[in-house]
Each structure stands twice: as structure tokens, then as C-alpha cells.
Amino acid sequence: MITAEQKPMQEIIQYIAPYRKILLVGCNECVTVCAAGGRKEVGLLASALHLNHLKQGKTIDIKEITLERQCDPEYVEELAPYIDGVDAVVSMACGCGVQTIAGRYKKSPVFPAVNTRFMGASLGQGVWAERCKGCGDCVLGITGGICPVARCSKHLFNGPCGGTSNGQCEIGPETDCAWRLIWERLKELGMESRYEDLMNAKDWRPGGAAGPGKIIREDLA
Amino acid sequence: MENFEPEIVAFCCHYCAYTAADMAGSKRISYPSNVKIIRVPCTGKVDAIHLMKALEKGADGVYVAGCLAGDCHFKNGNFRAEARVNRVKKILTELGWEPERVAMFNMSAGMGEQFAKIAREFTETIIKLGPGPGKRTGATDRAAS
């Protein structure tokens, strides 16, 4: 999923300072799962913004709404009845959701309340780690199911580099060396000989080097 | 300000703090009537939003009272509650409110004395801090809306 974290409160407060009526929009997808921008977080942020205004002796109207999916025009349409009644929109979705709203409601300023971080997986309650860079040409089939692009700090295709220390990455002991993991997994699978296959220089076009990515499915479009 | 009578909300676990409050009552140990007790099946059920809403709607202080470490009937509800209290403290700090307005306490069912002491001390703390967010200008019309 796409992970996100709430922005510093003061940044959000500055965004909305000129406005009195706010539409605060959450998303039921990824940001709900990573507890950054779901219904609960919308409620909490709304409450925090109220407390902030109370401190200044002011009031603010916040309409809370959480959409099924903010990156889908069909659901974003549900904001139409409210949009004219507010001065600004604050989105708690990932960057895709913010832009879908901004693209649909051109007259309303839209502000992000979260920082979109990475595509990751859950490692346990409250812990998420990056697992995919969306490089567009998946190599997991030859790296034992561990991604060198997302999990090696230097995106090495022929690692490990010389900085590995006690099996951990040179950037710090809290980061596993991806190539140590790849090697261990290849061994478990009895595929050690694969290690010495040279991996050629990557074509980065499918992952964004060719410009913003787009998928068109003729059978669905 | 001199006659400030704070409103305090205490989320009390059914298995410990709530029973402790009961015991304080039956032993005639007095504690301030400012403290309004809300019984919860486990403090793990108390979410950050409950603490925030209480402050927003006019409480001057809020605390959560759960079981002693290791005694939670649902394993770790009390630790979860503590983490949420800490999160709300952080939010209040970011907003420029006093983080001392929220707190976490731990006790067992038999600690009636302790319950009363905490209630007194927390009330004292809040009196010193003065009225909470919900009591400031503009709060009333919003609460009504």
C-alpha cells in the first residue's frame, strides 16, 4: 500500500489560516490502513484544528468526510454537494487523492494534510517499511523475492557493496542489507548459482525516466 | 478565575480504577466532585479522539486510569492507552496547549486511597492551568452548533 504520515500541525494550520470553512477529506484506502488519513484521523485532525482556533478565540467550520477512494473520480464526485459551501479543502489522502480533488474542483484550493512516504508493507502493529519503488520492470523473480531497488540504499543490482556490517546496511544497523537477504534467500532456495549472473544496467523508462507513467487498457477504457 | 471549578473527565477501567473509585466512595475517602468518571471495559478502548473531543467540548483536563503494568485483563490495553495519551500530549504541545491537561494513571482495584489522591492532585494541576480549550471565547456557540 501507499504509506503516509501526517504533516506537522503548524504547517496545516498555516495552510488553512485564511479560511473559515473547511472540507476535511479522508480516504478509506491505504491511508486508513496506515492510520494517517482515515475516518479516525480526520476526526482527530478536525478536533485539533478546533482546539487551535479556540486558543485564538476564533471558530472554524470543519465538514468531515471520508471517501471510499480519493484517487477515483467516481468517489471524488461525492464532494460536489459540499464544495460550494466551503472556502478550502484539506485532504488526508496520498498525493494521488489530493490531485484528483484538485483536478475535479478547480475553484477550491486543496491542501495536503499528510506527507506521502512510500509503497510499503506492514511489519507489525504500527510499523511499515518500504518494499517497492515502482520501477516498472520487476526483478523479484531473480532476486529471491527481495527487491534490490527498494531495499538496497544504493539500488545495487550486483550487490552487496563493501559497506555491509554485521549483515546490516552501511546507513545504519536498523536497515537490513538487502543483498545479504537476497543471498540468504537464494541459498534457502538452492539457487546460489544465480548470484553470479550479471544483472545488466537497468532501463529506468518504465519507472518514470520516460516521463510521467500512464497505463491505458484498451479492453477497459 | 478565582472561583474556577474545573471539569475533569476520567476514563476508568472497569477492572481497576472504576472499582477503586467505588472503594473510595464506600470508605468515605473524599475526592473532588470535579472528576466525572466514565467507565470503560478496558482503557485500551479509549482512543485519542475521545480525549480530544472531551477537551474540545469543554473539559479542562482528561485522564485515563487503567490497570497496573502486567495486570490488564486484555493483555496490553493499558499500554495502548498510555501510548494514545502520549500522542494527545504531543498534539496539544504542537498546538500550544498544556500537555499536562491529559494524563495516564495506573492502579489496582484495591487502591481506593490512591484513586482519591490522584483525583485531588490532578484537579489541583488543572486549577493551576486554568480553563481548558473548550472554555475559551467562541467555544459556546460551537458547542451549541
Added chain:
Amino acid sequence: MNTESRLEKILTSGELAVTSECGPPRGARPEKVKEKAALLKDHVDGINVTDNQTAMVRMSSFAAGIIIKQMGLDPIMQMVSRDRNRLAMQSDIIGAYAFGINTMLCLSGDHAKFGDHPMAKGVFDIDSVQMISMVRRMRDEETFQGGAKIDGAPKMFIGAAANPFADPFELRVMRLAKKVKAGVDFIQTQCIFNLDKFEAWMKGVTERGLDEKVHILAGITPMKSVGMARYMKNKVPGMDIPDAVIKRLEGVSKEQQPEEGIKMAVESIERIKQIKGVHGFHIMAIEWEEKVPQIVEQAGLYPRPKV
């Protein structure tokens, strides 16, 4: 012989080669490069010019390499994949070659986290192994990485690094084999302090016959003080400093530590000379270049052969 590289000539002649390194200055001070290179000039066959080492901005290895070349010496241009994509690398390589720089070292580079621009985006378009393939192809097939023909191909003698001490240890010979497969000509190893482990690695290297396909230059660093030894042990990624090294330095007075460090370096060279497959030494005297001649002389590697 593939290139005009002096290092290649020495290695092909069967003599033990000696290289050293010079970290370019953190400012536009060409005289600093000249001063450092002058200290080394009669005692080494090539001078590595580091490329933003430890991710700190310095004069580019390309520019500092030209300064050294113009002194009539032999720079070994280091290039890290952290700071350049394949376009920038190739243009710098042909540019450097146009100035007579004919020897280079392909590296991944330390992560930007360690340097003075930790907020920078690391490029890592290709890795060090892919860089070796690219430079070899530019030389042997006169072709750019993208496939187009080069008019005036750079004939680089291609080096890379190897760290016999990083883990997993069992991968360290295999990774060297990948670099050999990619077409590397010579290897400079990480500083060697754990000689037993280096011997074990070299055993693996010779067992696979890799020493016949690549020239291995053993990395030597003299310790200036026990403080430096402790720092390298605890702070530098991929370093293996046995406690015995620290104990030995602790055993002498602070004033005598530099001399003891040099003695240890010379002893290491003597022992490593006996190891099959080692074709030379790469002496990295960190901010202590003036001691390189003494080490080279005491280790019996002076005078350098004329080629």
C-alpha cells in the same frame, strides 16, 4: 596490452605494482593537489584521485586528475555511481581520456548520509559492476552504453574495489568473480588489518583462478595513532580492525605511535608479499601522504621499475 596505462605495463611485466591516493581539496586550490602528488611522485606507479570521498564535496577527480597528469604523473581517476548517471559518467570518461587519463576505478561510493550533503539524492543509475561493463565496452567495442559508436574510444585500464572483510564473507569471492566477469583489469582492496581473513579470501580467489584474470593490489593503511585505529574500528563501515592492532598501538607511547603504525604497515606488506595472487599494493595514507615514500622504501618496493 589493452591500454597505455603505466599501471598496466608494470603489472604485465610481472613486477609488484605500487599505487597510492590523493584526496582532492575542498576548494579551488590546485597547489594542494600538486603538493600531495609531488610527495608521491617517485614512489608509486599510479595515484588514485578520490571522487567526493565519504560523500563530501571536493574538487572533482576528473579535474584533480588532469592536474596530476600535467605534472607528468599517472592519475587513477576514481568514479562513484552515487553522483553521476550513465551520461555524465561516459562524458567524463571520454573527457578524462582526452587529457591522457587512462586508468580509472569504478565504485559505488559511500552513501550520501555520511557526507556533508546528506539531503542529496543519490543517483545510482548503474552500479559499480555495470560501470565496469560499460567502460570495458567503451574501450573494447568502442560503443557507448546506449549502443551508439564512439568516435575516439577511451582506452581505460579498469579498476575496481573489493572488500574482503565486509559480510557475508562467503559472497566476497563471488562478488569479485562478478567484477571479473564484467571485465575488470585490476582490484584495489579495502585496507587490510586482519591478515588472516585476507589470506582466507585470497585462498578463495586463487582456488577459482581469479588471480590469473585480475591483478589484485592489497590495500595498506598506516595507523597514525591508537585513536585513529579505534575510530576506524567503530565508525568506518566495512572495516575489520582486530583488537591486536589496537593493543599493539596502545603498547607504545603516544609519540611513538606513528612510527609503530608505519612499522606495522611495512610488516603487513612483507607478509602479504608471500601470498599467492597479490600483484601489488595500494597504500592509502589518509592525510599522511608524506609517509608513503618511507613505507615504500622500507618495504623493499623502491626504486620503482621504469616502463
